[in-house]
Amino acid sequence: MKCNEAELLIMEYFDGGLMKEKLDLLVAHFSECEACKLEFESMKTVLEAVESLPELEPGENFTQNVMKKVEKKGWQLRTERYFSGVLWAAALLAFMILTRDFLQDSVTGIASSSAVSSVVGSANFGMESSWTASISSFFADIPARLTHLLERTMYFRTILLSEYLTIVLGLAFTFVVANLGLGRMFLGKNPDRRAV
Amino acid sequence: MNASDSEVIQLCLDGDAVAFEVLVERYKKLVYTTAYRMMGNKEEAEDVSQEAFIRIYNSLGRYNPEFKFSTWAMKITTNLCLDQLRKRKNVALPMDELPEITDDDKTPEETFISNETGREVQAAIDKLPAKYKEFLILFHVQNLSYQEIMDITGESLTIVKNRLYRARQMLKEIILENERRSSR
Numbered sequence: 115m116k117c118n119e120a121e122l123l124i125m126e127y128f129d130g131g132l133m134k135e136k137l138d139l140l141v142a143h144f145s146e147c148e149a150c151k152l153e154f155e156s157m158k159t160v161l162e163a164v165e166s167l168p169e170l171e172p173g174e175n176f177t178q179n180v181m182k183k184v185e186k187k188g189w190q191l192r193t194e195r196y197f198s199g200v201l202w203a204a205a206l207l208a209f210m211i212l213t214r215d216f217l218q219d220s221v222t223g224i225a226s227s228s229a230v231s232s233v234v235g236s237a238n239f240g241m242e243s244s245w246t247a248s249i250s251s252f253f254a255d256i257p258a259r260l261t262h263l264l265e266r267t268m269y270f271r272t273i274l275l276s277e278y279l280t281i282v283l284g285l286a287f288t289f290v291v292a293n294l295g296l297g298r299m300f301l302g303k304n305p306d307r308r309a310v
Numbered sequence: 311m312n313a314s315d316s317e318v319i320q321l322c323l324d325g326d327a328v329a330f331e332v333l334v335e336r337y338k339k340l341v342y343t344t345a346y347r348m349m350g351n352k353e354e355a356e357d358v359s360q361e362a363f364i365r366i367y368n369s370l371g372r373y374n375p376e377f378k379f380s381t382w383a384m385k386i387t388t389n390l391c392l393d394q395l396r397k398r399k400n401v402a403l404p405m406d407e408l409p410e411i412t413d414d415d416k417t418p419e420e421t422f423i424s425n426e427t428g429r430e431v432q433a434a435i436d437k438l439p440a441k442y443k444e445f446l447i448l449f450h451v452q453n454l455s456y457q458e459i460m461d462i463t464g465e466s467l468t469i470v471k472n473r474l475y476r477a478r479q480m481l482k483e484i485i486l487e488n489e490r491r492s493s494r
């Protein structure tokens with residue numbers, strides 16, 4: 115056997131063992147070649163030393179320290195989740211309360227204004243048949259509806275203005291809390307070099 | 311607790327952070343030993359191991375149960391070690407940081423001897439370039455199979471074998487060189 119063949123066998127040996135026949139060949143080569151024998155022996159000593167390195171234990175408080183951080187993180191996640199839920203609910207509730215008057219008023223307001231204009235319409239076009247009356251009252255209603263909508267919008271605007279600070283703060287707060295989670299997801303994401 | 315790893319992971323994912331303690335207890339030696347052999351000193355090994363477990367916890371949702379938990383834990387640990395080693399290039403090395411190895415079953419003399427060899431071997435490992443060190447540690451310290459090392463490092467079998475071969479040669483050279491120097 116040549117030395118380069120022996121080298122391959124030596125490699126194989128340390129990779130996980132050699133079959134009996136190959137091992138015999140290698141041993142036979144060692145009796146002829148001192149260099150390869152030395153190479154093998156020194157490698158064996160080194161790797162045995164590596165493999166006999168003891169298993170080590172981290173410091174006493176290791177688990178505790180990890181758990182402290184993990185629990186803190188878990189608590190943060192839970193509260194974030196909880197608070198963003200609560201905040202969304204609160205925002206929805208606030209929106210409903212603020213707009214309740216507006217919506218109600220606009221419905222009743224339109225109803226009443228169309229009643230008024232239909233009276234006006236029937237007075238003006240008393241001679242017309244009923245279906246043309248309802249069509250013309252519909253068109254006659256448009257200015258009334260528009261003014262009413264404008265009125266309501268202006269009213270909503272005053273609500274918005276008077277509650278401006280509260281609303282903006284509320285939105286900002288909701289936004290910040292909702293984004294804490296997202297920010298953590300994206301910013302805190304570790305750049306794993308390789309994904310399993 | 312005798313629950314399987316995947317059962318414990320499920321508990322953690324359901325919001326039971328305390329269940330994670332079981333995993334930490336189960337794998338802390340593996341993670342710490344690997345980190346220590348990679349970093350060569352207690353402080354960094356401890357920091358990296360803690361960071362590894364926190365990272366494991368934070369990405370439990372992405373754990374693929376096709377792989378052994380230990381494989382995944384090793385991957386996260388070695389990645390962190392490599393990052394840390396890369397950062398360290400610009401920073402001064404902690405000097406003369408020697409491992410303290412205690413073994414209760416041994417007499418003081420034996421402990422001394424194994425301490426000495428342990429230190430020498432660790433010092434030699436510390437001198438290996440990071441990308442070779444990783445393979446040597448996974449194969450010869452943690453006794454992992456080629457397949458596991460491939461899963462951990464994401465490298466092909468050829469690369470795993472080559473790096474391992476080079477790592478052994480380098481380690482042997484370093485140790486022989488040290489012996490020559492000390493016998494002179």
